[in-house]
Amino acid sequence: MDLKGRLSQALKNVLPDGVDAEILWTVPKHVDQGDLSTNVAMLLAKQLKRPPREIATEFLGQVEWADFGIERAEVAGPGFINLFIGPGHYQGVVRDILNHGRDYGSSNEGNGKKVLVEFVSANPTGPLNVVSARAAAIGDSIVRVLRKAGYEGMGEFYVNDAGRQVRRLGLSVLAHARGQEVPEDGYHGEYVREIAEALFPDGTTPPQDADPDEFGHEAAMLNLAKQKEVLASYGVEFDRWFHESELHGSDAPMQTLEKLRELDAVYEKEGAVWFAGTRFGDQEDRVIVTSEGRPTYLLPDIAYHVDKLSRADVIVDLLGPDHHDYVGRMQAALKALGHDGKLEVIIVQQVHLKEGGEKVKMSKRAGKLVTLEELVDDVGRDVARYFFLQRRTSTPLDFDLDLAKEQSDRNPVYYVQYAHTRICGILRQDGCPEPSADADLSPLTASEEIELIKHLEQFGLQCARAAEAYEPQRLVGYLADLATRFHKFYTACHVIGVEPATSLARATLIQAAEIVLAEGLSLLGVSAPERM
C-alpha cells in the first residue's frame, strides 16, 4: 500500500466507534501547508457536533506520525491536518522510478475495463481537416493513457464507405474526368482532380455507362489509403478500421431494426419508420427508414454502436462540432436497447488557424481547406500534437501558426522537450556517474531536489486522472510543471563536478526525471529528443 493508503488506515483506526469517513489526501497549494493534507475533521464536524479544529487536534495526537516518515504534523486553517514528509520518503521515490523504468506510473486504476474509443472517423470523401487532426491527437493520446492506467484501451476508426456521399464522390470524379462541371452538391477540392487523374490516366475518359457507385467506391478507397498514410506519419494508430460495409454484409442494421420493433421503440408515420427517441430522452423522434424504404445513416450507426458494445464495457465517441445534435439520438437509441450509460461522447470543438494575427479562411465548398498533412508538413508532428493536446477538448481552439512554426523559447513544446534534452546532455558527459537504483540517495535534500521528486511522485496519479476523465490535456500541464521543476533544479544544482556522493545521487535523480519525461511525452505522442 502506498503512503496515502497507509496514512488513511492509521486515521481510520482512531475514528470514534460507529463513525466512518472516506479520507482523502491532497497536495496543498502552498509549501507552508505541508506535503499532504486532509479535510476529514471538517467533514466529520457536523456528525460529531464538534468544531473541526478540535477534532483535528484530537486525531493528530493519536497517530504516531514518525512511523510513516512524517517529520511534522499540524492542524491548520479551518481544520485541515497537514503533514510534512521527511526526505527519506522522497529518496525512496527516486529508487522506485529507477526500478520500474518506463513502467513507473502505470496503475491498475482501470481494472482491465475495456474502453473502445472511436475517433476521427472522417468520411472517405477527401483529405483529413484540422478538426480531424485535433481529434486524432486527442483520441490517440486517450487510448495510450487508458492503457497506462490499467484499462484495456482500443482505438477505432469508422469508415463510412456505404452512404450516399460515396456516390456523390463518384459523380464528382467522373465529371472531372470528362471535363464537365462538378455537380453543385459534389466535392470540389483539388484532390478530386488528382483522383480523377489516378483513375483515368493519360487523357483516358470514363465509359459512357460508368457506374458512379463503383467509381465512388474506388475513389473512396484511394482517399482512405491516403488518410491511413497521413495518420500513420502523425503517429496515430488504430486497433481497427471498421467499415460500414461490413455491417451491411452481416445484416446488422436490419437486426437492430427488428430489435427496436420488438421493444416497441419505433413506429410508422407518413410512410417512414421513426425511432421514438423522445421516450428515451432525445429532443425529437428521428426517421430511421425513409418513406422510400432506405435506411437513414442513423440505423447502421446504431448497429455499429451495438457492435462496439459487444466488444467493450464502455465506448467513447469523439465527434466533431457539427455532430452536436447527434448525441441525444444515439444516447436514446442505446438506452432503448438496454445500454444506458455506456456511451461517453466528447465533442471536439472547432479549430481556428491563425496566421499573422488573422484567421485563416477555410471553405469546404470551394475545397479550400488546410489538411492534416499540410499542417504536419508546416509545423511538424510534435508541435501539432502538443498544441492540440494543450487545451481542453470541449473549448474551441485558436491554433497560432506563427507561434507553432517558431523554433524559439516562445514555443511551449520545446520547453518540455528541452528539459529532456538537458538531462540527456548531462548523462552523456564523461564525468557523469552511472545512475543506479542502489545509489545512496541521502544527499538529495535541497529544496529544488525535493520539489522535483514530489512532482515525479504525482505521475501515476495524473495518468490515472487523465484516463478516468478522458482528458489527456491534464498530462500536458503536468509535464510542463515537471519541466519547470527540472529547469529550476538544473539552475540551482550541478550534477558534475560536485562532491562524488552528491554527484551520484543527482545523476540518479535526473535519470528518474528523464524516465518520467520520456514516458509522459510518449503518452502524448510527442518525441523526447536527446539533442536539440
Place this chain on the structure above:
RNA sequence: GCGCCAGUAGCUCAACUGGAUAGAGCACCGGCCUUCUAAGCCGGCGGUUCGGGGUUCAAGUCCCUGCUGGCGUACCA
C-alpha cells in the same frame, strides 16, 4: 425558439472534481552565461473568476436566473 459548449490578468489557458492566500505562459519592465545546451533561471507589473440570487463550516467549481459569444437544430453523414 430549442439544445450543446464556453465566459477567470491586456492575450492564451490552469486550478488535483467543494477547500486554505485563484496560478502559469505570452506581452510589458528589470536582473543572471570563463563550469553539465540561456529553447533556461530570478524579480516586477497585472483579478469584483460575466451580473444577480441560493445551497454550507467552506463556491471559480454545485442549483436557479439573467447577459454575452461559438456551434448545432435534414426522410445528409
